[in-house]
């Protein structure tokens with residue numbers, strides 16, 4: 341099968357009630373930023389991840405921007421972020437006029453908690469309930485923790501570091517909807533609900549999609565309401581156009597939410613398929629990076645450590661298989677060159693070796709076998 345067809349890396353899977361709900365929104369002519377599907381979708385996400393409140397917005401990036409504002413991060417602050425992630429996790433720091441400090445990853449690809457602690461201990465000082473960076477004298481107000489590829493960062497450690505050093509934790513759970521802990525302090529708790537706030541994304545390649553969209557969850561309902569207010573142009577009075585601060589047009593549309601509701605109905609089945617395909621790659625002899633043992637990961641993306649990353653990507657492309665390297669380290673990218681970094685070591689190694697292999701939730705077993713066969717063929721030819 342599919343001999344002449346490209347096997348994509350990660351594409352939407354819209355075979356549930358998407359068309360039915362979207363048609364309903366169109367027939368009712370509720371397609372914009374008001375309409376019943378939006379609050380339905382918010383309630384259902386909140387219920388699924390067991391969060392007190394959820395606020396729907398236009399993208400994960402918009403959600404991170406709003407959440408940073410709600411957490412009180414302000415211009416001139418510094419925010420600790422990972423370097424091994426997608427740039428959208430970091431750009432919102434700059435939207436606010438704050439600056440990132442880049443941290444290394446550990447072998448789970450998520451933020452190295454030991455280095456985070458070391459940095460706070462050695463390079464910072466506490467002063468009246470705030471942490472200050474000794475070298476710059478600036479306040480460090482928050483940490484953005486990214487649950488890379490659906491793996492969970494060590495939230496137990498990170499939350500206790502945050503407590504000691506008075507740091508707000510914003511979880512970028514854009515890749516980790518559905519990942520949760522199976523034991524320990526956070527047993528049965530979901531990515532996004534462990535820090536003060538969390539953000540999901542429904543972009544086209546995420547585990548569920550609304551075309552584009554995001555969702556903010558918060559343990560403190562007041563912070564979520566603040567995001568909702570800012571996301572709808574900060575209207576103090578909706579009839580008389582009274583605005584007392586600068587807001588944003590960041591609200592999700594009813595049409596997007598219609599897709600979201602249909603996608604959420606399938607989330608658990610998508611996770612099952614992703615887990616099955618992940619195991620199949622491994623049973624075909626492809627060693628993929630593992631997810632943590634004490635979690636149920638949504639298994640969003642599969643990472644393979646290649647000896648010749650670019651050669652493998654080229655070889656797969658010649659055989660109509662789409663793959664990609666992991667993101668370029670953000671502190672090496674033009675907008676962030678010269679920013680403060682702290683002992684970045686492992687991120688370079690993973691950056692150089694990781695190839696993400698096809699992982700869509702509609703990927704067929706025969707396609708997994710084909711990709712696995714090609715990877716093995718390439719690696720053999722390399723010896």
Ligand SMILES: *Cc1c(COP(=O)(O)O)cnc(C)c1O
Nearest residue numbers: 399400401426428429514541543
């Ligand atoms: C996808 C993604 C985002 C941004 O989400 P959008 O909905 O595309 O704006 C942010 N951070 C990470 C780690 C992502 O993978």
